[in-house]
Amino acid sequence: MATITLENVGKTYPGGAAAVQGINIAIQDGEFLVLVGPSGCGKSTLLRMVAGLETITEGTVRIGDRVVNQVEPADRDIAMVFQNYALYPHMSVRQNLAYGLKNRGTPAAEITRRVDEAADILEIRPYLDRKPRALSGGQRQRVAMGRAIVREPAAFLFDEPLSNLDAKLRVTMRGEIRLLQRRLGTTSIYVTHDQMEAMTLADRLVVLNGGRIEQIGAPLEVYRRPASAFVAAFIGSPAMNLLNATLDNGRLRIGSASLPADVAGSGAVTLGIRPEDLRRTAGRADALHMSVDYVEELGATRLVHGRLEGQKLVCTLSADSTLGDMLALEADAGALHLFDAGTGARIN
């Protein structure tokens, strides 16, 4: 159990540009922090710096009260779960779990106790004497988790541990990881590019973009008040609609359509509206008129894809609604997100 503190952390690969820079995060004891962002934004780099697998070129990383910049991975009291699991293929599951403990000189009886305990928690006891090759993807994933928990580390580090599993198993394992982390209360950092995984797992989310932090916050907070157009587009599924609009003395104009806005000033802005915040309206004078292109049925709801004043727009409607070629839509004033058209920073 420990806090993890990143102060002004940066990484420049030899001969490369800065992969991450200016990262400040204070992770609470027992917190589940998720690093999320598109491919290449530096999530793995950041995690690997915490793990000690990558040198830290700038700033300091603290685990507990200790600055670990120069500490070997094995001495940082962390455990890591890799995307490809990195199980030792020639060792049985039991040996895989025990290897790290053995290297630390843990007494044999203690190793057996911990391995058995981990095997019970993860329900992998029947496979303890098998080789990893003889396990399914989900079972290997559990073994990889087991290798982390037998260590009883101060922190778990996960680098996209579920991305090699099929969609259904991913959802199951996601739940199990969350449950396990709650139960053990171990501080965790979890890297993913899947915003759904990030939303469901995190106590707090860190959205990264191009090596910098876009926003840190609880999942709902990030969902409700994205700090930038980037976060707005990245978090939430289906993605938020981002429209080019003009702010004009308390009104937002999108082509010939216009909406009331509670922000003063004028100029070009990016207007964000979540598909689920749009609903149909009848007889409202300033309704948004959307032409329908096609519809995706999701069962309980349907996604309607179309255009508003020539700009793409998606809205989520209930499955029993009848559709014409045109839809009249409205959204609450509180559901409108305004971003600076140039920098993408939130305005309202």
Add this chain to the structure above:
Amino acid sequence: MVEDRPFLNFLAHAVLILGVVVVAFPVYLALIASTHTAQAFSSGVIPLLPGAEMANNYMTMLGTGMSSSGAPPLGGMMLNSLIMALIISLGKIVISITSAFAIVYFRFPFRNLAFWAIFVTLMLPVEVRIVPTFKVVADLGMLNSYAGLSVPLIASATATFLFRQVFLTIPDEMLEAARIDGAGPMKFFRDILIPLSRTNIAALFVILFIYGWNQYLWPLLITTDDRFYTVVAGIKRMAEVADAVPQWNFVMAAVMLAMLPPVLVVIFMQRLFVKGLTETEK
């Protein structure tokens, strides 16, 4: 391509059988020759059926050797060959696996230079550098010794590259997981790399053992004391007698015996590495 056409099947088998016969017939002849008396060959016709002298020929070769051509008993020569082949093959494996480990996993000054230096030795087999190598070995006083027989043949670029290739297929995460698990470089080498290269080591051992066993020119050159004769070079000495007809029955018995250890290694190791191939996975 799974087809069942009787004629094609027949043709394929005929070609295969013909191939086997072409390869196996000389071996059969050698075996037959080793079971006759010396006189059986003087007629000029080579017998095709086994004779009655097998036990006698083999016992003679193993026990007393061919004093007429200065060849010591075969047993000693085979032991020398075995020692030489084992030192060469194990030495090559040990040296090449450690150098591949250094090249793949460590960043050190002149790493590229080391890599190329190893590469260049590929172009310089013993036959090419035999005169300078002989000079060095002679100056070091290693003529007529096991070290002289084997050390100059040990450096191996091919095996180094093979292990390098094997190590490159092992994902980086394996190393990282081991680092987090508290395994230092040598522990990683011992606990992870060597077990994962087990099958390659076995395959390489077979090839290198045969390479070492079949060494001819080098042992011929540096051994003048019959205590260090090796069997392959020794056979040459037997067949090359002055002022007499070679005693083919004895020579062939020696040939058959000399073939035995490589064959045993192939048979024994083949089981091991086929098992290994089907069992491990990286």
